[in-house]
Amino acid sequence: MKICTTIAEIRAEVASYKSADQVVALVPTMGYLHEGHMTLVRRARAEGDKVVVWIFVNPTQFENPDDLAKYPRDTDRDLALLRAEGVDAVFLPDVTEIYPEGSETIVETTKLANMLHGAVRPGHFRGVTTVVTKFFNIIQPDVAIFGEKDYQQLQVIRRMVRDLHMPIRIVGQPTVREEDGLAMSSRNVRLAPEDRQAAVVLSQSLKAAETVAATGTTVGDLRRIIAQTIAAEPRAKLVGCDIVAAETLAEISGPLTGTTAIMISVEVGGVMLIDQREVTP
Ligand SMILES: Nc1ncnc2c1ncn2[C@@H]1O[C@H](COP(=O)(O)OP(=O)(O)OP(=O)(O)O)[C@@H](O)[C@H]1O
Numbered sequence: 164m165k166i167c168t169t170i171a172e173i174r175a176e177v178a179s180y181k182s183a184d185q186v187v188a189l190v191p192t193m194g195y196l197h198e199g200h201m202t203l204v205r206r207a208r209a210e211g212d213k214v215v216v217w218i219f220v221n222p223t224q225f226e227n228p229d230d231l232a233k234y235p236r237d238t239d240r241d242l243a244l245l246r247a248e249g250v251d252a253v254f255l256p257d258v259t260e261i262y263p264e265g266s267e268t269i270v271e272t273t274k275l276a277n278m279l280h281g282a283v284r285p286g287h288f289r290g291v292t293t294v295v296t297k298f299f300n301i302i303q304p305d306v307a308i309f310g311e312k313d314y315q316q317l318q319v320i321r322r323m324v325r326d327l328h329m330p331i332r333i334v335g336q337p338t339v340r341e342e343d344g345l346a347m348s349s350r351n352v353r354l355a356p357e358d359r360q361a362a363v364v365l366s367q368s369l370k371a372a373e374t375v376a377a378t379g380t381t382v383g384d385l386r387r388i389i390a391q392t393i394a395a396e397p398r399a400k401l402v403g404c405d406i407v408a409a410e411t412l413a414e415i416s417g418p419l420t421g422t423t424a425i426m427i428s429v430e431v432g433g434v435m436l437i438d439q440r441e442v443t444p
């Protein structure tokens with residue numbers, strides 16, 4: 164497995180794949196890898212001939228400096244996991260390699276980035292699209308894999324690629340969960356044991372909403388079910404609950420008519436967790 168820390172190194176590595184006509188599949192991550200990331204890597208293996216993973220804790224998408232400082236990191240362990248998975252190349256640059264002094268250019272999906280979860284985390288999606296554009300330009304993959312757990316992020320990236328005519332295919336991969344239903348996330352490690360138990364309420368609330376949606380319901384009812392389920396867990400605080408049309412994220416109201424995305428952000432013990440589910444009436 165080739166480990167690259169400079170733009171020149173990863174460019175040379177990918178150029179060698181492309182000169183052999185190999186399809187390059189990219190998995191973007193912020194490290195501290197778990198089984199969710201590994202399913203993205205396996206999907207990349209199925210979609211391409213060569214698999215490249217990037218590990219970069221991108222400072223510009225953290226609107227909260229404390230969250231950035233506490234973001235978990237373990238590069239040695241990450242590299243061992245990726246080696247075991249047969250990854251071809253890993254790109255782990257320093258912040259100054261990606262944002263040299265004087266960097267000022269940003270990329271933003273002006274509407275999608277600032278609604279829903281983006282309104283709760285101002286500047287977050289702008290940071291994501293800016294760094295993803297940089298890495299797409301550096302690596303020039305044929306296909307890139309993103310998790311559905313970060314549902315709005317996936318739609319933001321699809322919109323950016325479409326609007327900027329980037330010749331890259333975007334693939335979404337389903338959420339991998341712990342046995343009790345909690346979506347795997349690098350941030351879960353920051354949960355104290357009681358908070359870890361309480362965190363099951365996120366997937367429980369989505370499951371309850373899904374069950375009711377299947378028999379036909381309204382957006383208002385779904386919102387109430389989510390709020391009631393989360394409120395029953397005193398350690399959890401519902402920060403955001405967005406119920407929108409799948410993929411377009413368009414606002415909806417009244418009775419459910421088509422596939423609907425429910426995205427929730429819940430604070431448990433000072434850690435912000437997110438989860439998502441598509442439901443159909
Ligand atoms: N449980 C999961 N199942 C599938 N994909 C996932 C899962 N968790 C994260 N991903 C995807 O992995 C990619 C990298 O995400 P990231 O490194 O931010 O991990 P994370 O666990 O989501 O961390 P955090 O949410 O704490 O920032 C993203 O495309 C994300 O959607």
Ligand SMILES: CC(C)(CO)[C@@H](O)C(=O)[O-]
Pocket residue numbers: 191192193219221224291294295313316
């Ligand atoms: C796409 C990403 C790697 C950009 O920093 C990040 O937002 C993530 O891990 O989902």
Ligand code: BAL
Pocket residue numbers: 224225313
């Ligand atoms: N996976 C989302 C990255 C973030 O929360 O910043």
